[in-house]
Amino acid sequence: MELQQVTAGYADEVVLRNINLTVHAQDFIGVIGPNGGGKTTLVNVILGIIKPMSGNIIFHPDSSDRRRRFIGYLPQVSHTDKKFPISVRDVALSGLATSQRFMNHYSAGDNERVQQVLAQMGIEQLAGKNVGELSGGQLQRVFLCRAIIAQPRLLILDEPNTFVDNKFENDLYLILRELNKEMAILMVSHDVGTITYYVKSIACVNKTLHYHDSNIISQEQLASYNCPIQIITHGDVPHTVLRTHQQ
């Protein structure tokens, strides 16, 4: 997938300017940057929720398997209503919905796929539960099931580690590493310390985008862009310390 000179924003406000980004099949890109810098806008423009004001987004089709969905998406936790009457099974199933099949035909095969993906995340025993009965980590697993059930070629995660416990966070990175063998991953995170340890490359977003083709950022690269980052952490969290950018 390629973004070429994309400019995007809301109403009369430009948030992102002239973004270029290419995502290859096995990429694992961490997207970091300050709040309001345009991380979520970047996600929304790739997802097609907002249209770019200018520039192009090009999806290169995979000739080997056309049935795979292009993008899987894990939104921020806070977006959904935990009191909504819907079961875990149905949330996972919703990942299989498409605009072509908005009528009610979901097959036994689809239900099998739901079981399969719930088992993959280790939550098959929760299938019949309501989303309101789950903990934050369990809910994130369910949303991850929904994101990957259609075997997307690109998985986009928006702040997957907010409001979840450490145990889930560790599990999440192991799961993502497995998934990365089959799909590219783009992960937005405010937790710079952890993200740089797991990802293969980093995109810093602050009005513009700077792409770093490794998970270690050199001082020369840092000098070229402007995004103050602070990390506070304790214990054994793996971390990479980035120098403050020079204005």
Place this chain on the structure above:
Amino acid sequence: MFFRNAVLAALLASVSCGIIGTYIVSRRMVFISGGITHASFGGIGIGYFFGFSPIVGALFFGVLSALGIEYMSKKTEVREDSVIAILWSLGMATGIIFVFLTPGYSANLMSYLFGNILTVSQLNLRLLLVLSLLVIVVFLLFFKTILFVAFDENFARAIRLPVDAVNYLLITLVALTIVLNIRVAGIILVLSLLTIPQTIANLFTHNFKTMIFLSILTGMIGSFAGLLLSWFLDIPSGAAIIFFLVLIYLLARVVLQIRISLKIKRQINPHYEK
């Protein structure tokens, strides 16, 4: 004849309100629904003044304000609750102006405000029947899509589900359901037909489908009981129905409380017998 129509109206009201109410409650659209209800009063006033069926005017106003709320809150910068408040009072104001301009005392007006299930018109009844069938068909065909969009609009948009189409269709059905049930419970009380049965159902289930069926069932019990009370005491049907619905709610709560305390007792003492 009167009575047969009233029974039919109660039945259809329970079905349409049971389904649409579950959607409203799940999506937390109660305030939007309040706005649509009161906005439709403008249509009733205009119908009175120009001498056509007030229900037709109300349908027009209800659907228009519903689409307006949906459009304004999604596509413009105006806050959704402000839009609702404006349309709510604009509709009421229009209605009041035209009712006052209409010569003579309109005794019938009371039945629009408080509901009179015994005088539901043939036209209203037929429309209610068509609506109930329409709602059933829409939910049978698109149940999962409606559920997915209602649960997480953002995600539904990301996977290219027809989110806007679903929202506009459903808000239209909400408006039609509200307006056609005004004769049953009245403008002031109709919202409770769409929320109390669901609140009762929600005590026992967290499944969207089961909630629909339980709401229809409690709606039927409440509206038949209310209909009888309204017939014998000659009081507005809306008030009588809501009286019974709240009674059912309280009963359900008590039953649930007893069940919970029994369960706790059994856990503390495994040999405890009922």
